[in-house]
Amino acid sequence: MGNLDSAKLLEKYDVSDMLKLIESFPKQVKEAAEIGLRFKLPDTYRCEYVNIVCAGLGGSAIGADIMRSYAADEARMPISVCRNYTLPNFVGKTSLVIVSSYSGNTEETLSAYKDAKDRGAKIIVITSGGQILQMAKADGNACLIIPSGLPPRCALGYSFFPLLTLMSKIGVITDKSTDVDETIRVLEVLRDKKVGAAVAGTKNIAKKIASDLYEKYGIIYGGQDHIDCVVTRWRGQIAENSKALASSHVFPEMNHNEIVGWENPKKVLESFVVIILRDKADHPRTAKRMDISKVIMKKKAAKIIEVTSIGESLLARIFSLVYIGDFVSYYLAILNKCDPTPVESVTYLKNELGKQ
Numbered sequence: 001m002g003n004l005d006s007a008k009l010l011e012k013y014d015v016s017d018m019l020k021l022i023e024s025f026p027k028q029v030k031e032a033a034e035i036g037l038r039f040k041l042p043d044t045y046r047c048e049y050v051n052i053v054c055a056g057l058g059g060s061a062i063g064a065d066i067m068r069s070y071a072a073d074e075a076r077m078p079i080s081v082c083r084n085y086t087l088p089n090f091v092g093k094t095s096l097v098i099v100s101s102y103s104g105n106t107e108e109t110l111s112a113y114k115d116a117k118d119r120g121a122k123i124i125v126i127t128s129g130g131q132i133l134q135m136a137k138a139d140g141n142a143c144l145i146i147p148s149g150l151p152p153r154c155a156l157g158y159s160f161f162p163l164l165t166l167m168s169k170i171g172v173i174t175d176k177s178t179d180v181d182e183t184i185r186v187l188e189v190l191r192d193k194k195v196g197a198a199v200a201g202t203k204n205i206a207k208k209i210a211s212d213l214y215e216k217y218g219i220i221y222g223g224q225d226h227i228d229c230v231v232t233r234w235r236g237q238i239a240e241n242s243k244a245l246a247s248s249h250v251f252p253e254m255n256h257n258e259i260v261g262w263e264n265p266k267k268v269l270e271s272f273v274v275i276i277l278r279d280k281a282d283h284p285r286t287a288k289r290m291d292i293s294k295v296i297m298k299k300k301a302a303k304i305i306e307v308t309s310i311g312e313s314l315l316a317r318i319f320s321l322v323y324i325g326d327f328v329s330y331y332l333a334i335l336n337k338c339d340p341t342p343v344e345s346v347t348y349l350k351n352e353l354g355k356q
Contacts, residue, residue: 039166070318087119221248227309231277278309309321
């Protein structure tokens with residue numbers, strides 16, 4: 001296993017400098033929040049909606065997923081995320097569809113945009129450019145433009161924080177400026193004291209977790225209340241950055257099915273590393289379920305790791321777990337001797353689809 005404290009090792013495999021993007025994330029959050037504040041929402045969008053649907057895929061969808069989970073206790077109407085070519089049947093003239101495509105050229109999202117248009121829904125587009133921006137401008141729909149040039153999964157700040165401000169301007173949630181400020185501070189402290197490349201492995205929680213995951217199969221668990229979106233983010237980052245498979249599930253649902261599966265195949269289970277993401281807002285009964293489930297899984301798994309969120313506000317706590325996971329996936333990529341940035345399978349798939 002490589003020494004993650006070695007700058008030469010990081011440079012050897014991180015050819016595209018993913019580390020720079022991850023370590024600059026707090027700055028991105030600040031810039032993204034400012035973009036949201038500068039965005040002028042047309043008065044025609046300040047109305048009551050029966051539902052809000054966020055359409056997007058991959059890195060463009062995870063920001064909407066976090067919003068759905070984050071706002072669940074406050075939003076006065078349902079917020080859902082659509083990762084498909086078509087929208088749910090309930091979408092109509094009383095719906096707001098927020099179409100998010102970082103590149104602006106995601107074929108599923110372009111299709112969802114056309115579907116929203118055909119249904120007469122209100123549409124707001126979040127993008128850095130591409131076809132979706134051209135379509136939205138031609139149709140007279142509001143466009144929230146974010147900076148281009150990043151891998152979509154590295155643009156989470158841009159896909160989430162302008163959306164957060166947008167939700168406030170529409171009246172779905174209250175102003176979150178204070179919580180955004182705390183989130184930036186928490187992320188900076190995490191980077192400088194706990195997970196950044198300059199933090200030695202003996203004190204670096206992300207390097208330790210990555211080392212535990214090396215040549216093992218990771219299973220990410222978390223609570224349904226607000227951490228379900230973070231569980232999804234961890235799994236996605238391990239896949240795209242680390243070029244490794246992991247699985248995920250949430251409590252309490254996993255206690256009604258998956259927990260029984262912790263019997264076989266016995267040899268395979270010995271290579272499983274369980275990561276449980278915890279938050280102080282987890283339902284008390286869910287927290288107890290986590291404790292009991294640990295006892296069951298501990299008998300079978302190679303290791304069980306618990307990661308607890310950091311911060312006072314829910315926003316800061318969610319993004320503290322997101323940030324830890326991003327660093328874990330980066331360090332695991334280095335241990336796997338691969339460049340975290342390229343996603344060759346995705347590129348191949350898109351090219352093949354383009355031929356058909």
